[in-house]
Amino acid sequence: MSAIAYRFAVNVTPKPGILDPQGRAVEASLGHLGIVGVSGVRVGRRIELTVEAASEEAARGVAGRLAAELLANPLIEAHEIELLGSGAPGAR
Amino acid sequence: MTRIGVVVFPGSNCDTDTLHGLEVAGAEPVALWHEQASLDGVQAVVLPGGFAYGDYLRAGVIARFSPIMRSVSAFAAAGGLVLGICNGFQVLAEAGLVPGALLRNRGLRFLGRDVLITAERNDTAFTWLAGERRPLRMPVAHGEGCYFADDETLDQLERDGQVLFRYVHADGTRAGEAGDPANPNGSLRAIAGVMNAAGNVAGLMPHPERAAEAVLGSEDGLGILRSLVEATRRRAAEGIVPTVAGVVR
Numbered sequence: 373m374s375a376i377a378y379r380f381a382v383n384v385t386p387k388p389g390i391l392d393p394q395g396r397a398v399e400a401s402l403g404h405l406g407i408v409g410v411s412g413v414r415v416g417r418r419i420e421l422t423v424e425a426a427s428e429e430a431a432r433g434v435a436g437r438l439a440a441e442l443l444a445n446p447l448i449e450a451h452e453i454e455l456l457g458s459g460a461p462g463a464r
Numbered sequence: 465m466t467r468i469g470v471v472v473f474p475g476s477n478c479d480t481d482t483l484h485g486l487e488v489a490g491a492e493p494v495a496l497w498h499e500q501a502s503l504d505g506v507q508a509v510v511l512p513g514g515f516a517y518g519d520y521l522r523a524g525v526i527a528r529f530s531p532i533m534r535s536v537s538a539f540a541a542a543g544g545l546v547l548g549i550c551n552g553f554q555v556l557a558e559a560g561l562v563p564g565a566l567l568r569n570r571g572l573r574f575l576g577r578d579v580l581i582t583a584e585r586n587d588t589a590f591t592w593l594a595g596e597r598r599p600l601r602m603p604v605a606h607g608e609g610c611y612f613a614d615d616e617t618l619d620q621l622e623r624d625g626q627v628l629f630r631y632v633h634a635d636g637t638r639a640g641e642a643g644d645p646a647n648p649n650g651s652l653r654a655i656a657g658v659m660n661a662a663g664n665v666a667g668l669m670p671h672p673e674r675a676a677e678a679v680l681g682s683e684d685g686l687g688i689l690r691s692l693v694e695a696t697r698r699r700a701a702e703g704i705v706p707t708v709a710g711v712v713r
Contacts (some may be wrong), residue, residue, distance in 0.1 A: 377534045390567070390612065391567060391610065391612070391650070393567075393568050393569070393570050393571070393572045394568060394572065397572055427707065439556065442521070442525065443521070444531070445522060445525070445558065445565055447564070447612075447613070447614075448565045448612060
């Protein structure tokens with residue numbers, strides 16, 4: 373069985389209720405741009421990666437473990453995994 | 465001699481100060497490289513301040529997966545004394561060896577200045593010679609030091625005496641959470657340091673090693689280092705020397 377390359381994005385965001393001073397700073401700057409009506413800014417991070425696996429399920433498993441153990445701290449951050457595409461290994 | 469290891473990660477920058485501070489406190493300090501699995505027979509471990517692995521992703525998280533941290537975790541599980549200072553505290557929190565997490569400072573700025581803290585207890589391996597309730601002056605130097613845990617966890621930590629240090633005003637009263645300069649990073653309930661349930665692993669954001677000699681402007685940190693050194697010495701005399709048997713790389 374040949375492996376397929378799955379490209380994922382792992383989106384990590386501060387959990388609801390967690391203090392997000394970066395989000396607050398961004399929000400506070402909006403007035404300087406003359407933008408109104410924007411609220412609830414939360415700053416997270418996005419990590420893109422390729423997993424080679426036999427199936428999408430297996431690849432998601434690897435990405436999920438990586439997200440839970442390393443990319444996000446479950447105490448303070450939520451994460452979701454987004455499949456961006458798949459193809460032959462080595463191709464982008 | 466009481467051998468205390470100081471772990472050196474790539475990006476540690478308080479390792480030499482910590483080695484020196486421990487020597488002033490009466491220990492034989494031993495540097496331990498992050499890539500080694502052996503703890504070289506040390507009787508206690510200190511994780512120093514700095515920016516381990518550049519603090520990429522989140523402060524302390526990549527250091528957590530280094531070979532030496534497996535041994536430190538096993539050493540802690542066996543009852544060994546482990547102290548994390550600043551970045552070392554962040555590493556311990558990421559590793560789950562102490563409760564909670566350290567968020568970006570509420571004011572977003574990196575802060576390097578003196579703060580006042582008190583030891584909440586004087587019956588732990590990290591504080592018994594530190595002077596309970598007396599405000600201790602020592603520096604902080606961090607960008608992510610805002611202590612966070614959910615309310616339930618905070619209540620439990622307070623109930624079980626796991627809150628080890630708090631930021632305080634000069635009169636010893638507890639600092640506020642937001643907008644109080646006495647709490648430099650906005651830590652919840654002004655928590656500056658905590659320990660695990662077993663009482664053998666502790667972390668704090670301020671730097672006792674930078675306040676361990678009169679020439680540094682304050683000797684208030686020395687009591688914390690001496691607490692650790694003397695507790696380690698006593699435990700060794702009583703034959704309590706945890707080892708890291710069976711740790712596989």
